[in-house]
Amino acid sequence: MTNSIEEISKADYILAIGTNTTESHPIIGLEVKKAIRNGTGLAVADPRKTEVASMAHRHMQLKSGSDIALLNGLAHVIIEEGLYAKEFVEERTEDFEAFKETVSKYTPECVEEITGVPVDILKEVARNYAQAKNAPILYTMGITQHICGTHNVLAVANLSMLCGHIGKESSGVNPLRGQNNVQGACDMGALPNVFTAYQKVGMENVQAKYANAWNVDALPDKVGINIGQMMERAGSNVKAMYIMGENPVLSDPDSNHVAHALESLDFLVVQDIFLTETARLADVVLPATSFAEKDGTFTNTERRVQRVRKAIDPVGNAMPDWEIICNLSSVMGYPMNYSSAKDIFDEISTVTPSYAGMSYERLDNGGLQWPCPTEDHPGTPYLHKDKFARGLGKFSAVDYVPPAEQPDAEYPMILSTGRRHFHYHTGTMTRRTGTLDKYYNEESLEINEIDAQKLGINNGDKVKVTSRRGSVEVKACVGDTVPEGMVFTSFHFSEVAINKVTNSQVDPVSNIPEFKVCAVRVEKYSAKNVS
Amino acid sequence: MADITLTIDGKQVTVPQGSTVLEAAQKADIFIPTFCHDPELSRYGACRMCVVEIPGMRNLPASCVTEARDGMEVYTESPAVIEARKTILELLLANHPLDCLTCPKNGDCRLQDYCYYYGVGDTPFEGEHHEYEVEEENPFIVRDMNKCILCGKCVRACAEIQGRGVIDFAYRGVNTKVATIMDVPLSESECLFCGNCVAVCPVGALQEKGLRSQARTWEVEKVKTTCSYCGCGCNFDLNVKDNKVVGVTSCDGDVNGRALCVKGRFGYGFIHHPDRLTKPLIKKDGEFVEAEWDEALSLVAGKMGETKKEYGADSLSVLSSARCTNEENYLLQKFTRAVLGTNNIDHCARL
Structure with a gap:
């Protein structure tokens, strides 16, 4: 997040996109x-009627994967109506003209065609966002878990710069990170291309600094491989x-492939x-x-x-990971x-500039x-005050691309996955609490009532969800949380290992898999279609 | 805003204009008991426990909703005040189960504390007692409305912190009760079991089911830490008894204040789950066999070393963890780069 959490409640206007925040x-x-x-x-943009969407003054129920069209459309209206922050754009950004040209194609009518968001609502949200005194954008995996995830994020950044809604209290670009220490794991250099604080692998001075700090002659200077590549090359x-x-x-897409990859390792x-x-x-x-225990x-x-x-002391002979x-070693x-x-x-703070002023004494x-x-x-409560980390904020002209898999005759529906309130990630912890697992003990598949009726599915029926990669059986939850043509479930339950079904197509830059869209077939479960 | 100065029990205190008498007293370290007041919630002024004497004012005003004025004189423990507080306590006790000996909130109850402080051991008032069934059907919260003193903090916490308004006052007069819509159990309501109502309850009406069934108040040690679920970074106190985590209670977190979600407050059971791995395991002929650390680590070191020797350092890959600490992530990338000799390290930031 470029802002702090407590700044959210002081905002004038909030745009939440692809986040099931509550x-x-x-x-x-x-x-x-x-x-x-x-x-x-x-204003909330989400294909599902989540709780936060129901609280919104405007819910833009966009089609899955059409975020760039929506964001460019908002920018289009803001530029067209002269509502953008001209001074900010001039002084603090670059490449505005190319961006302006790209978004000029995204007329509200064209955006309605792609996203399904009505022209009036698009215009209203654009005006409200642009004219707000301060306005944070919140987003999560609904933006990033697409083959165009990086472009989605750039489109978010474009919009915030266009309106000068960044580098101020309660104004910024705010990815809400999903795991307790995913930020820290990145900061600490648990990535193939950077050391701590994003100091790049391969830069001579960086390599030398760490070799010296760690007391070794030399460190590998070739960028390593990421998790997806590890699975591809396993064996x-x-x-x-x-x-x-x-x-x-359980957590990665195309589970059957991951399990096979790990089995083929020597060790x-x-x-x-x-x-x-x-x-x-x-x-x-x-x-x-x-x-x-640590x-x-x-x-x-x-x-x-x-x-x-x-x-408490470690359970049994278990040992803290660091030990x-x-x-x-x-x-x-x-x-x-x-x-x-x-x-x-103490060692981290000596090699990590952004952590250099921290110590356990201060953190206590x-x-x-x-x-x-x-x-x-x-x-630093908020980032990019007066100046962006790279100097000028760069507009990136990005275009809408449809998701990797489109519904077709054989797989006519879209599956999206995410989280539930009562569980966490692969359920390893929450399903062993004696509380959460008792209260929410079975996963279900959200399906729209119109689709359910067409398919002869009643609430609570067992259904089979099949994609090109695999299938799972799950209980149906019929309602209107998801729109027609879409189904949704979580990845918390190994009995409903939905990642056997999801698509492992990734964003080429970030390597994030497209968990939010894959084409599936849903049918009522019966003895006949047991695979 | 301008400052004003008032005198409380003979002590001068200066506070910003708009402060309440209670806030002024707290600033001067003068104790005033409260049931319904909470600094994070809207001012309510219902329980009257915080009454004080202010010459010139009719009756005894409730200090939590009385604005402090310049030159005001306040007496917090005058005979009239003490008599009023005692009567309030006696009235509360008239319809409260006096089962402190077995009450799980024993030692963490304001009613008990104030009765002790003012020497109120019994009540002269006789009358009917509530006989509500104790609600225990969900795994998180026990609701015993027989113990409720109707301070309304839970109602305000649900509406003002959690923003849900699942509970409110229902019925009238002596039958007034905090209830869900249609007075159904919490599990049949819109409740998400964040337990923020439990965190503000001053008596035994709302209790954490797990914690209160396993430990008495004075048996636990509280250790402030950071939640291990999502990225919000909430702080809370782990409650420890006999080297076991028996519960989670709110502390004043940087990010969350006292608010927590159901996972943070009630999702700690995995720590002592019987499935926890307690010994290294080595697979022999397709089956896991328990091993000692030395054997397991030598095997890992040997195999990693051999693989590196035979196929080169880049034949090794490491996945670090968004669940582990910064220190552990730092060490694992250091180990990967400096010892294994490869940059093949990643974690599931993308999921």
């Missing part, structure tokens, strides 16, 4: 609700894998707290500890680094002699938002 980020959802009570206007170029605290068999190590679907395939499983820090979606504190890594001839998580954090008095470059720096 279910996936409940506490941020509370901020949005608070904003509405304060009189803030809210051929990739011979052994080490997986810490992830369950790709697989999984470090986790449970014997997950992925751990079952391992040659060695190392028992790690939960967050309650010290450390997590970085939340607003870049706030906060303490995790050890409350396992230290021990393994020592066995492999590179001793890591950290006596505590604090020791490691409350979280700090990066960048926090010096010990007396208070942290």
